[in-house]
Structures are given as structure tokens and as C-alpha cells.
Amino acid sequence: MIALPLWIICAVDIVGSIGMMIFGFLAFKKTLSIHALDPNNPRYSYLCWVCGTLMVFAFVRGGGHILRYVLLALHEAGLWFAISPYIGALNTLSFMLIVGVTLFMRDVERICLRINREREKLEHMSREILELNRDLEQIVSERTVSELALRIAHRVRNPVMVIGGLIRRLAKECPGDERLADKFRHILEQVDRLEEIVREFEDLMESQLALFRTEDLNRLVQSAVNLVLAEAEEKGVELKARYSEGPLPFKGHGQLIKVAVVHILRNAIEACGPGDRIEVETGLEKGKAFVIVKDTGPGIPPEIMAHIFKPFYTTKGKRTGLGLPYVKQIIEEHRGTIEIKSEPGQGTEVKITLPTYLGH
Amino acid sequence: MKMKKRGYFFWAVFWVLVWTSPGWALQEHPPPEGFIAHQLAHLFFAGAMVVFAYRLQTTHLSQRPHWNHLRWAAYCLAFWNLWAFLGHLLTHVAVREALFSWQEGLHYCYRHLLIERPAEFFYFVLKNDNVFALAAFYLIYRGVSRIETLLREGRQ
Numbered sequence: 001m002i003a004l005p006l007w008i009i010c011a012v013d014i015v016g017s018i019g020m021m022i023f024g025f026l027a028f029k030k031t032l033s034i035h036a037l038d039p040n041n042p043r044y045s046y047l048c049w050v051c052g053t054l055m056v057f058a059f060v061r062g063g064g065h066i067l068r069y070v071l072l073a074l075h076e077a078g079l080w081f082a083i084s085p086y087i088g089a090l091n092t093l094s095f096m097l098i099v100g101v102t103l104f105m106r107d108v109e110r111i112c113l114r115i116n117r118e119r120e121k122l123e124h125m126s127r128e129i130l131e132l133n134r135d136l137e138q139i140v141s142e143r144t145v146s147e148l149a150l151r152i153a154h155r156v157r158n159p160v161m162v163i164g165g166l167i168r169r170l171a172k173e174c175p176g177d178e179r180l181a182d183k184f185r186h187i188l189e190q191v192d193r194l195e196e197i198v199r200e201f202e203d204l205m206e207s208q209l210a211l212f213r214t215e216d217l218n219r220l221v222q223s224a225v226n227l228v229l230a231e232a233e234e235k236g237v238e239l240k241a242r243y244s245e246g247p248l249p250f251k252g253h254g255q256l257i258k259v260a261v262v263h264i265l266r267n268a269i270e271a272c273g274p275g276d277r278i279e280v281e282t283g284l285e286k287g288k289a290f291v292i293v294k295d296t297g298p299g300i301p302p303e304i305m306a307h308i309f310k311p312f313y314t315t316k317g318k319r320t321g322l323g324l325p326y327v328k329q330i331i332e333e334h335r336g337t338i339e340i341k342s343e344p345g346q347g348t349e350v351k352i353t354l355p356t357y358l359g360h
Numbered sequence: 361m362k363m364k365k366r367g368y369f370f371w372a373v374f375w376v377l378v379w380t381s382p383g384w385a386l387q388e389h390p391p392p393e394g395f396i397a398h399q400l401a402h403l404f405f406a407g408a409m410v411v412f413a414y415r416l417q418t419t420h421l422s423q424r425p426h427w428n429h430l431r432w433a434a435y436c437l438a439f440w441n442l443w444a445f446l447g448h449l450l451t452h453v454a455v456r457e458a459l460f461s462w463q464e465g466l467h468y469c470y471r472h473l474l475i476e477r478p479a480e481f482f483y484f485v486l487k488n489d490n491v492f493a494l495a496a497f498y499l500i501y502r503g504v505s506r507i508e509t510l511l512r513e514g515r516q
Binding site: 001002008009019023027030033034037038047050054061072073085089092095102103105113 | 473
């Protein structure tokens with residue numbers, strides 16, 4: 001039988017209680033400072049609550065223990081027995097406070113995850129929009145250059161050909177004069193050079209076709225859907241997409257097709273109201289890739305349907321009315337087709353078909 | 361399903377109204393209740409800490425060293441609760457302060473504990489529960505300090 005001194009228990013208790021109070025207080029102070037550094041982060045706000053309740057627990061429990069030693073040392077046992085039930089009750093309450101706060105962890109984490117997801121989605125969308133804008137600028141500048149080149153070529157070609165023909169005829173009409181024939185030859189060389197330049201200008205338009213690459217229609221449509229998903233959600237429109245299995249390759253200008261699909265989707269979202277549904281479908285049909293955008297909106301009245309692809313025809317006030325004609329132009333440049341079926345009150349279906357041109 | 365639940369609810373209300381027994385408006389709270397409430401609170405506290413640690417683990421926050429400190433702190437507190445729970449139980453049912461009746465008049469800290477049975481030994485060991493509580497608070501402090509440092513450096 002051995003006798004163990006109880007001062008060991010007392011020492012551990014006193015040191016532990018004081019330590020708990022010090023570390024509890026310092027930890028809470030740190031969490032306040034963390035919260036001040038990033039006040040919008042719910043995780044840090046939650047950490048404040050956890051550490052705050054733990055500090056309360058440390059002070060109630062540790063403080064109570066220390067008080068007991070002090071009062072017993074001062075021979076105030078009666079006072080201690082009078083207040084100890086209250087301290088004990090507060091101690092128990094602090095436990096339950098901690099339980100209540102810590103069980104919120106799941107909700108806080110869910111909120112944090114959602115915020116992070118939304119942030120990532122926004123970053124992704126803004127990146128896509130920036131990319132789309134950059135591509136659009138490039139497309140516009142390329143088209144301006146091409147059209148200018150084509151116009152110049154068209155205007156210059158005829159006079160150059162007339163000059164060339166006249167010079168050749170004049171050269172034939174003056175066969176004996178060597179000096180004159182030499183000058184005609186020089187003029188004809190320059191005319192040939194001019195004709196070559198005109199041809200080069202005309203080829204510039206053809207060079208646009210060089211921008212056509214093998215693209216995946218599924219990927220482009222997916223990217224377009226992602227771009228407008230937030231708009232649809234905000235309007236309470238359900239946007240569902242069903243992509244064909246595997247990639248849908250076709251030869252064309254990816255960004256232009258994406259612009260066209262985004263435009264069709266935005267039109268559908270604008271037409272739809274809360275509770276409506278937009279279905280996007282991609283697939284392969286008779287060797288052609290297609291994308292269908294079908295909505296349950298109010299549909300297009302026949303009087304508007306007749307003018308839908310006419311430039312500058314708009315029902316949306318401030319708009320230019322160039323949207324759908326531009327979409328049609330893009331699709332036709334890809335030798336594809338665009339069909340719109342709509343019944344008032346029954347919704348609208350837009351089908352874009354694109355030849356794959358693979359193997360050619 | 362909703363109708364079924366409502367049906368159960370009305371049946372329960374009906375049952376209570378029909379089969380009532382005499383009751384008192386105010387419930388008494390005699391002494392063991394405080395002890396039981398405290399012991400239950402220890403168990404809830406331990407459970408909450410385990411859940412907290414588990415959530416830190418499942419949300420992969422504990423992969424970061426500073427959050428991992430908090431996870432270990434939660435485990436320490438859970439362990440401390442179980443330790444304290446057993447300590448209270450032992451003091452309540454087996455040992456009591458009667459152990460020291462032969463040292464009447466002496467301050468608790470000046471007394472000695474005679475180890476005659478395993479209960480006394482366990483009493484001595486379990487009374488040192490603050491070892492775990494202190495470790496837990498130190499780990500919490502370490503964790504949040506690190507988070508603060510990283511935030512100040514813009515790395516969190």
C-alpha cells in the first residue's frame with residue numbers, strides 16, 4: 001500500500017486551469033484578429049464563435065477551480081460551497097454552448113463550399129467572356145480587312161483589265177516601232193503586276209477559310225451553355241443540355257459558332273419566363289452535326305417569323321436587329337443551315353446543322 | 361407521406377389528452393439531476409468534438425497543418441470529456457472525499473491518497489484530466505495563430 005501526495009493533482013489542476021484560461025483567451029483574440037483580416041469569410045466568423053465558447057468554458061471551469069483553491073486556502077469553505085453549484089451549472093451550460101456552436105460546422109462548410117463554387121464559376125465565366133470578346137474583336141477586324149480588300153480588288157480589277165487589253169491592242173497596232181514596243185512591254189509588265197496584286201487581294205477573302213479548324217461542336221455548345229447558365233438561373237428558367245456521346249467534330253470557326261449558339265440561347269432565355277424550360281441537344285444526323293435549342297416560351301408570332309432573318313428588323317426596342325441575320329450569316333459561311341420552328345404559345349425550336357467536312 | 365405523419369401526430373395528441381395522469385405544474389429538480397445533467401453534457405461535448413474533428417477531416421481542411429491542429433485539439437477535448445466523465449463517475453459512486461476522512465482538517469492539497477484498491481489509483485489518475493484540456497487549448501492556440509500568420513502573409 002502506498003500513499004500518493006495530492007499536491008500533484010492540485011499542481012496539475014492549477015497549472016492546467018491557468019493555462020486553459022490563457023490559451024483560451026489568446027486563441028479567441030487571434031480569431032477576432034483573423035475575422036478582422038477577412039470579415040467576409042464565414043469560416044473565420046464561425047471560428048470566432050467556437051473559440052469564444054471555448055474561452056467561456058475555460059474561464060468558467062478554470063476560474064472555478066482556481067477560486068476553489070483560493071477560498072479553501074482562505075478558510076472560506078462555506079462561501080465556496082455556496083457558490084460552487086452556480087459555477088457548476090455555468091460549467092455545464094458552457095459545455096452545451098460549445099455543442100451547439102460546433103454542430104454548425106457542417107452548415108458553415110456547406111456555405112463556404114458554395115461560395116467557393118460560385119466564385120470559381122464567376123471567374124470561369126468572366127474568363128470565357130473575355131476570351132469571347134477578344135475573339136470577336138479579332139473576327140471583326142479580320143472581316144473589315146477582308147471586305148476592304150475585296151472592295152478595292154473589285155473596283156481596281158476592271159480598269160486594270162481594260163488598261164491591259166488596250167495596251168496589248170496598241171502594241172499589236174504598232175509592230176514596227178521598237179522603242180514604242182519596249183515601252184508597251186514595260187507598261188504591260190506593270191499591268192500584270194497590278195493584276196497580280198488584285199488577285200492577292202481577292203485571295204485574302206479566301207484565306208479566311210484557313211481559320212477553319214476541326215472543332216468539337218459538343219465542347220462549343222457546352223461552353224456556350226455554361227456562359228448563359230447564370231442568366232437562365234437568375235430568370236428562373238431551367239436550362240438542360242443533352243450532349244451526344246463522344247465528340248462531334250466539324251470543320252469551322254469555333255468562336256463564330258459559339259457566338260451563334262450563345263445568341264440563340266440568349267434569345268430563348270429572353271423569351272422565356274420563370275418556370276419555363278430550355279432544352280439543348282447535340283447530335284449527328286445524316287453525316288451532319290446539329291444543335292437544337294428548344295424552349296417552352298411564348299413562341300414567335302407568324303408576322304414576326306416572316307422577317308426574323310431580315311437585317312435591322314427588331315422587336316426589342318434599342319437593339320440593332322442584326323443578331324439573327326448575323327447568326328444566319330455565320331451558319332451559311334459554314335455551309336450549314338438554320339431552321340426555326342415556332343408556334344405561338346407552344347415554344348420555339350431552333351436547329352442548326354453543320355456539315356462535318358471530314359475526310360475532304 | 362405527409363398525411364401519414366400528420367395522422368401520427370393527431371393520434372399522439374389524442375392519446376395524451378385521453379390518457380392523462382395527474383401531474384404537477386412545476387417539476388422538482390432534486391440533487392442527482394445536476395450531476396446527471398453535467399455527465400450528459402460531458403458526453404454531448406465529447407460527441408460534438410468528435411463530429412467537429414470528423415467534419416474537419418471530411419472537408420479536407422485538416423490537410424492544412426493549422427486546421428489539423430484544431431482537429432487534434434477536438435480529439436483531445438473529446439478524450440478529456442470521457443476522462444472527466446469517468447473521473448466524476450468514480451468520485452460519485454466509489455471513492456468520495458470520505459477517502460480522506462483520516463486527514464480531516466488538512467487542505468486537500470496537503471493530503472495523501474492511500475492506494476488500497478484500483479479505485480483509488482484510478483481516482484488519482486483521472487483527477488489529472490487537465491493535462492488533456494491544456495493540450496487541447498494549446499493546440500487551438502497554435503492552429504489559430506498559424507491561420508493568422510498565413511492570412512497576414514496573404515497565403516491562406
